[in-house]
Amino acid sequence: MYSPRTFPRTFPSVLLLVWLLLGTSFGQNDPVKNFCRRWGHQSAVVDRKLYIDGGLINYEDATNNLTNTFLSFNDLDAVNSGGMPPFHANLSKNDTIPSVNGGILWEDSVNKRLYLYGGESYQSRPLSFDLYSYDIIYNQWVSFGAPPQEVQAASYGAGVSISSRGEAYYYGGWLSNASVPGWSGPPRASNGLIKYEMDSNTWSNMTGPDDKGRAEGAMVFIPAGDGGMLVYFGGALDLYGNGTLTPQPLDEIFLFDVANAKWYTQKTSGNTPQDRRRFCGGATWAKDHSSYNIYIYGGGGFPPDTTGYDDIYILTIPSFQWIRGPYPTYKNGTGAFPKSMMSCNVVDDAQMLVIGGTYSNATDKVCDVPAIQGAHNMNLGKQNKEDAIWALYQPSLTTYIVPIDIRTAVGGNSAGGATTTTPISGFDAPDLAVQMERTAGSGTRTATRVTGTSTKKPSPPSNTTKPSSGLSTGAIAGIAVGSTVAFILALLGVGCLVYQRRKHYSQNHGVAAPPPPPMAVSGVTGWTSPVSPSYTGGQAWPASPPSELTSEHRSPDMHYQSITPKNDFQVSRIGEGAPPAELAGEGNMHDYHYHDRQSPMEGASPSNDWSR
Template sequence: MLSRTQRSGSRPGAALLVFVCYLVAFAAAQYDPLKDFCRRWAHQAAVVDDRLYIDGGMVDWKPFSASSQNYTNPFFLYSDLGQTTEGMPTLNAGLSKNATIPTVNGGVLWEDSVNKRLYLYGGEFYQSPPTGFVLYSYDILYDNWISLGQPAGSAMVVPTSYGAGVSISWKGEAYHYGGWFNNASVPGWNGPPQASNRLIKYTMDTNTWSNLTGPDNVRRAEGAMVYIPAGDAGMLVYFGGSDDLYGNGTLTPEPLDRIYLFDIANTKWYSQMATGRIPENRRRFCAGATWAQDQSSYNIYIYGGAGFPPDTTGYDDIYILSIPSFQWIRGPYPADSNSTGPYPKSMMTCNVVNNAQMLVIGGTYSNDTTYMCDADVVWGEHSMDLGKQNPQDAIWALFKPNLTTYVVPTDILTAIGGASTGGAQTTAPVSGFNAPDLSVLMTRKAIVQSRSPTRDVSVPTAGKAHPGSGVVLGTGVIAGIAIGSVVAIIIILTACIICIRRRKKYYAGPRQANQPPPGWAGSNPPSASPAYSYPSPPLPVPVSGPPAELESEQGITPVYYTPARSPSSGKYEAWTTPAAAEMPLPSPTRSTRSRRASRASDREREARGVMPGQPYYSPVRTPDAVWPSFQGQTQSPNQGGVAYEADSSPLPIHPSGIGGGRPGPGTLPPGVPVQPRWDEPRR
């Protein structure tokens, strides 16, 4: 039985109007998601079968300028994992997503490979107030979205942004831990942002929710969580990110030597200390898990992330957490283990494909002074060969559609022993397990059971109607719908033209230098946790800023290296260091159409002084925003407190780099909650 929302959405007239709205919005955007791509970040991504789906987030268009940055990305795209362009999966546009489906940043896409669906959960709205939570699902077979309504079951669920999400298709379950409550994610939210300490569980086949506890009472956000098939039903592994110790958006680093594990079968949390080369504190990085063929080791690869003071620049590096030895291993990039790479990134996505490769999509370049695009030739796609199964023994490599087997690389074997197929010799932490149960669970392999689809998932034949939409209409009804639709189209086009003119007039106008930045309502923390309920009536929500490309504070300026093509190696070296080149130059044997397209692209690049295969560069401009001040390990040993600049009036705050102000003059003693500050983005 379809709900009223679903039934109304299937009416041809309504569907036509929505489709027209989408076309008008698309035309107004004046950007092509493939040809004009420059950068992408804070999006959601998921893999089902041979496609990697990319939704929402923020995007910069090329040519890079003040008017082409920080756009909400309305396009729903997919990368074809069975086909490559310039050595990376081919990106395709044109999937359906009308204006009724939220476009958010910092959310999550849960994949259901059994029923061929995606679920959109959480995230923040940009330049519009958030709406009450409704779970939307994308039907892969029929290329349409449906509303599954508000959460059902015993739990009241209020989604967060920049939390950690993972789905387990064979169980039909999805999980989300932590994240931020704020007035860009929760309707009517008043006061400073606040992180969550809850683990949310969604059961796909019954459309029900559970509100579970976290490992403790600490509120966390911006970390990473992955699934490994250890224990009886698998385990969730969480680490890194930010702690909100005072419930007011103040950021304290969560050290990466502390690993949290959730045993799904027993719904129980464990904590385990890790050893080895511990990664530097970071947030908004991405992670993916794979394992040896005999499951004697589970290896979690992480990339990049934003930093905390005094090193706010962030990271361009790879680390590997090997379980059950719980050893951190500095990955093969960069080659110098005492430094990070030249292009620190955060807010990208990591998706493991067939256990053997991991696609890193997009990300924001912290402190970038050159404002180059992110490998725009391949739409910001970067591929890790997790087992380094290539002649160059390189971690960054061309994507191989047929690579489906993972082998344990030398970097890990050196630490835990064994062979490429498994047989790890180190199977416990150096100082032992923190809990006796954990030592037993690590010896067990999850029993992966076959889950039956709850609907027909065979490939639909041409013209097959979507279930529930098979309404036969008479000729008169069809004619009435057509006439009404034409009138509606005229009204919609007129309204859109007016809106576009007003928008252009607004952006063409001068900006006041001292105008408070858009951002976050209220300055006092709520008296208690939001307790998963909405205020009534809703309070007005100001327009929020984007999760901005961030610069450093305290005069720290990172060093960026101008990429150069090595004449001897013939490699792209735009995104990695010269010693770790990523993509070989295109093959000279291509179709006539490909050669024409390449020559056109080369002419455009030569006009801008960029060699073929190198990223586009844009004129240097002033960065958008500054990093916040942080509570925690940010003071020098001889410092008695945290000093602040004077300001005549405190402004709102936001933990993820959007808008905000700073406290007044003075010094606070250590241990007192300190609220971060953000300055107005400078254009």
């Protein structure tokens, strides 16, 4: 037992120990300083900020996957030393706000809000679904309540927000016991289209193009037709309602006319990409709207070959032609660094930021360019001196020009003027041909609240209570000792909470899926780049289809990839004959290296301790 004399001498030591423990716990999970890689997150752009929420994350020297509990952003008005928008993780988000993977952030640039829909929980049971919104002006989260019972939270579907109309959409996605409380049975892909109207906080559960469940595809918005079109493609079909994966061919495109609530289907021509899922994409268009160009990157494959892709394709509409993009430069096969589960966000029509992702065939224990938190930039019109598709971010680039790759297929010039404006075999529906000749207006929606930059939070009330006086010396001493003990107990309590929180994200709570069968991975040479997403990692995907999933499992594979600890720096080994660092040669990310950071893990054998 401590005596009154010994307590003052031991207090600093105890306090220092507790503080060091807390500092270590907090410091290891700093998404800015200790970032390794992220995937399965949701992202959105509002007012020159790219917001990133949720998903899964690895920190430096971590031994497992963790849920990312931070809401962070990249500042699109600036560039850091790595040539990317600076990253910040100082936005408000507490434990009452769900942190999910495979959801979507619907942006409302008119009312300055983000809406978090769908997604699934990692190693914990899903909560009842409420629609949460992040208020950008006041840096706080609010709940808009639960939707109607028929609207369920799906994961890894495809969604889009149309701020000018105040509407948001989500098509397909997995319903499972990771996204729907009380779900029993295997995962099932939804066949419905959900519509959310922001100003009235109302929901509609609409039908899809047919009765087939779909998930893991991509959807974008283009301003064609009376009110714009949703364009969906790729991903997986769930033909049997049990999570068995069947490819959705990329030569079949689904379009939803938002003004008339009507679906169309259109076949494509050209260099069709291989079947893929969990890729990402974004849309931009010529100044005269003569071509709408959808860029996609990467994606995972289907069993038995789940390795995936490291390539760029472009779907140009209204000719509905697939074009092999400028990366990689060779036209047969894909790049050496397949990647999936990243996000794509078009910025000012001219650039597309590709954030994060997971790699499927790398053996080196490396991270996704920690210095720039896994950000990579695609210059859609190749407007740089290297004529490169992968390039450093340019904050002032706000005009898209049609690149030669697309002009070769549709004619015209850099500003538009496409001469090929119909599919080779014609439109599959006469009404679609009519809609493609029309351009949707930008909309006249106005904000339903004050959104000016001068808006300020109410100042907190000042403390006008005067302290009392006249306490005895003994009372003051008693208060001091009691306060000291209470402070130590509080620190210990916080330490326990931190420990429990870390334990919560690193242990199974009864609903985690079993580990996949062992999978061989091909050796690849590590490399570094602050731009390209083709950066080696160490995750692998299950090699078998998920048809055997039961109610104790989540949605089909690729979700839960436990990886070995990654070193804090990129591997900087460069293959023989590699071009210099000025983005010469292919103009891709493989050619841009940091030569001053050598991995301490180089040459080490990767662990195959993967779990879902």
